[in-house]
Amino acid sequence: MIDILTDPTQLADFLATSLRLSVPIIFAALGGVLSERSGVFNIGLEGMLLAGCFGAAVGAYFFGTPFAGVAVGMFFGLLGALILAYLSITLGVSQIVSGIAINMLMLGLTAFLSRIVFEGQANTMTLSGFKPIAIPLLSQIPVLGPVFFNQDLLVYVMYAMVAGGLWLMYRTRWGLNVRAVGENPRAVDTAGISVVGLRYACVLTSGAIAGLGGCYLVLSQIFLFSEHMSAGKGFIALAAVILGRWNPLGALLACLLFGVFDALQLRLQFANPEVPYQAFVILPYAVSILALVGLVGKPTPPAAVGIPYKREAK
Amino acid sequence: MATAHPHLAVEELSRSFGPLKANDRVSLHVARGSVHAVLGENGAGKTTLMNVLYGLYRPDEGRILIDGKPVEIGSPRAALALGIGMVHQHFMLVGSLSVAENVVLGLEGAGFALDLETHRRKLAELSRSFGFDVDPSELVWRLPMGVQQRVEILKLLYRNADILILDEPTSVLTPVEVGPFLDLLRRLRDAGKTILLITHKLEEVMSIAERVTVMRAGRVVAELATAGTSPRELARLMVGRDVVFDIEHERAPIGAPRLSVEGLRVKSDRGIEAVAGVDLEVRAGEILGLAGVDGNGQAELAEAIAGLRRPEAGQVRIDGAEVTHLSVADRLHEHGLGYVPEDRQRTGLVLDNSVAANTILRSYRVEPFARHGLFLDFPRIRAHAERLVRAYDVRLRDVDQPVRYLSGGNQQKVILAREIESDAKVLVVAQPCKGLDVGAIEFVQRTLLAQRAKGVAILYISTELEHILMACDRIAVIARGRITGILTPQEATAERLGLLMAGSRTEAH
Numbered sequence: 157m158i159d160i161l162t163d164p165t166q167l168a169d170f171l172a173t174s175l176r177l178s179v180p181i182i183f184a185a186l187g188g189v190l191s192e193r194s195g196v197f198n199i200g201l202e203g204m205l206l207a208g209c210f211g212a213a214v215g216a217y218f219f220g221t222p223f224a225g226v227a228v229g230m231f232f233g234l235l236g237a238l239i240l241a242y243l244s245i246t247l248g249v250s251q252i253v254s255g256i257a258i259n260m261l262m263l264g265l266t267a268f269l270s271r272i273v274f275e276g277q278a279n280t281m282t283l284s285g286f287k288p289i290a291i292p293l294l295s296q297i298p299v300l301g302p303v304f305f306n307q308d309l310l311v312y313v314m315y316a317m318v319a320g321g322l323w324l325m326y327r328t329r330w331g332l333n334v335r336a337v338g339e340n341p342r343a344v345d346t347a348g349i350s351v352v353g354l355r356y357a358c359v360l361t362s363g364a365i366a367g368l369g370g371c372y373l374v375l376s377q378i379f380l381f382s383e384h385m386s387a388g389k390g391f392i393a394l395a396a397v398i399l400g401r402w403n404p405l406g407a408l409l410a411c412l413l414f415g416v417f418d419a420l421q422l423r424l425q426f427a428n429p430e431v432p433y434q435a436f437v438i439l440p441y442a443v444s445i446l447a448l449v450g451l452v453g454k455p456t457p458p459a460a461v462g463i464p465y466k467r468e469a470k
Numbered sequence: 471m472a473t474a475h476p477h478l479a480v481e482e483l484s485r486s487f488g489p490l491k492a493n494d495r496v497s498l499h500v501a502r503g504s505v506h507a508v509l510g511e512n513g514a515g516k517t518t519l520m521n522v523l524y525g526l527y528r529p530d531e532g533r534i535l536i537d538g539k540p541v542e543i544g545s546p547r548a549a550l551a552l553g554i555g556m557v558h559q560h561f562m563l564v565g566s567l568s569v570a571e572n573v574v575l576g577l578e579g580a581g582f583a584l585d586l587e588t589h590r591r592k593l594a595e596l597s598r599s600f601g602f603d604v605d606p607s608e609l610v611w612r613l614p615m616g617v618q619q620r621v622e623i624l625k626l627l628y629r630n631a632d633i634l635i636l637d638e639p640t641s642v643l644t645p646v647e648v649g650p651f652l653d654l655l656r657r658l659r660d661a662g663k664t665i666l667l668i669t670h671k672l673e674e675v676m677s678i679a680e681r682v683t684v685m686r687a688g689r690v691v692a693e694l695a696t697a698g699t700s701p702r703e704l705a706r707l708m709v710g711r712d713v714v715f716d717i718e719h720e721r722a723p724i725g726a727p728r729l730s731v732e733g734l735r736v737k738s739d740r741g742i743e744a745v746a747g748v749d750l751e752v753r754a755g756e757i758l759g760l761a762g763v764d765g766n767g768q769a770e771l772a773e774a775i776a777g778l779r780r781p782e783a784g785q786v787r788i789d790g791a792e793v794t795h796l797s798v799a800d801r802l803h804e805h806g807l808g809y810v811p812e813d814r815q816r817t818g819l820v821l822d823n824s825v826a827a828n829t830i831l832r833s834y835r836v837e838p839f840a841r842h843g844l845f846l847d848f849p850r851i852r853a854h855a856e857r858l859v860r861a862y863d864v865r866l867r868d869v870d871q872p873v874r875y876l877s878g879g880n881q882q883k884v885i886l887a888r889e890i891e892s893d894a895k896v897l898v899v900a901q902p903c904k905g906l907d908v909g910a911i912e913f914v915q916r917t918l919l920a921q922r923a924k925g926v927a928i929l930y931i932s933t934e935l936e937h938i939l940m941a942c943d944r945i946a947v948i949a950r951g952r953i954t955g956i957l958t959p960q961e962a963t964a965e966r967l968g969l970l971m972a973g974s975r976t977e978a979h
Binding site for chain 1: 545546547550558562563564565566567571572574575576577578581582583584
């Protein structure tokens, strides 16, 4: 077990596993940050992630290229988000209930459609996926080089999204509008900005990004679609949004923390076959609960998150 | 030739909401570089008029002219493009953002990337030029209300608005902040800005406005120069009848002490000792005023007496019986302690519940409203509410209406009715006239005096000295959580009260 601390190859392998386990959650959490910053809880991340998985498989299966998988996967994630946006922003339905409904809908719908579309070969096919691309020079850095810079395209897209997200959120007028609308939509409305338009944009983008997380699962890791393959990653992303203080970089770090402990528990499983594996599976979840409770003080969510906006309401 | 036109004119403007004519052929003429007041009771149609001017509502009929040219105002953005800016009564600020970010929010034509540094510098300059003293980098939630208000005005100035509409601007200010605020308005006027001041406070109108338009029930009843009028005339125009400023004091003999507070110490939410050892006695048939600058422990003292806040030390007694550790409900039902809280919307009422439900908030678990302590008797509750509504002249559509849609004065009547009609023998009233118009203030004062005549002991907490002087038998002054003196109304000159209140904090936060 301690070889990950002494042997550089083992350490690099361990960290690479940690990163790979984090990536889908990071995408979902980035979507969650955007949506919640605009004032809409996105409990449906899990469903949108799963829709992204299914879309990725469909795209790659029919067009034979992972790029088509990405396009269809993001589009399916966006469709899931459209349901949330319409229910919660236009109709003012509870965001929590809408989100849960989307999760259950996607769970059933993707399982049902995969049997129709893939006709029973869902679990045996091998889809075309992304291959690792080593970035010259950077990938030569000892230990960390291969971990972070010998990855596939979607991981690099993720880096760009975190950086771009930070810039967009804190250095642009659009980001200012988003931060404002999650705190006080009336102020945004009286400033002449459309609250509905802004929230729709954020929620739809959020769904597309969560869908991208699903694309990574299918096109970079597993190369097939299986039922409920999102397996709770969207819910972990929700915790990461809080742990990361509604900040793209914070969410990234929170997801990496989870990924490290997930990788650790996998190693513990292999090293201790006599112990029931469930004992180790708990580890990353327990760590995220502990981190939420203890580590970081009192989180202050965007003030208006969860509250439907109506102009007439006094 | 343009100089002959008023800067802003409204002609024969009407706007209805269903059957209600909120504005009925309203006309208004505001000269450039002047302060023009629009005076009226709550519900007179002032806010509707302002929302039309700011593009939030469309008028049904009538015209709006700027410098003599008719304009269409379809949205707040269009209003700003015409130079009309509005400061709402409830600020439109985002607390977690900085002052500069709040000002830039929604600013047109500034590109996609946000050059906050440049805005910050320009804003600091603008702030200095008007003597605003606002730091553009500070987060808004850290600022006291008075400074937040200046941020709202800065927002408008930064967009080059030259007609500033201010909706009840002083209602959020403490008395010591009002003077400097009016000075600031004078500076803006002298800089050529046109200011439209919506208010129901007569003193403000007299001290700062050149002209005043008085509204009542959706119509303009007069437009006159303040130099040629008096507060008494304005009050009469506004209410539609003579308002009695000096209420007849009908007396009952003052009896034994009913409410007594001994050595009370109470901490504020932030853990600071807000009430630092207070002794008070209110006797039957007496109104004891508690004067002081806001934030000197009044709120904590009232909550401790009412049972909403646990004191660190000391005792509260009613008719000799100790109630310090009793619940809020037991204090009312067993000892007759009624409480009119300062924040009537958050503490006093459940805004989205019906008026009827609000009248039994304090007694829904007891007979006769709850049969066997379990089942609510709705017909009886409605009948009870209807009786209170009639007796206290609450203006509403029906008792099933959510209390949210009542005006401030009518909401306060609902609370007063509920507390008094629970057979209260002791009343603690905190800032009962805050934000109310003259008609409603008169009603509140009369109601309290009528209770005194019945032998109720009343603790009357207020920051408005004239209200206290109008009604109270004795006046205690609180500063930094201590009683600094108790005076009779005859002794209570502004000077002496000022001295007792002195040394107190100047900011509410």
